[in-house]
Amino acid sequence: VAMSISRNKLNSFSKEEFESFKQMELLDASANNFICSCEFLSFIHHEAGIAQVLVGWPESYICDSPL
DSSP states (O other): OEOTTTTSOOOOOOHHHHHTTTTEEEEEEOOEEEEHHHHHHHHHHSSSSSHHBTTTTTTTTOOOEEE
């Protein structure tokens, strides 16, 4: 129950999208150009347990926009 979507053209994902994979234990979404909107940042920082699921968190997740 792992998924790798690293190095794609992914620029965000939502709480609803994340929650649709309830059985996921590891998600590698690193090396994407994330657009760090207030909604995206709020979700990333307040979602319980996301740090245990995201591979390489936080050093491999960089905001492309805004700088």
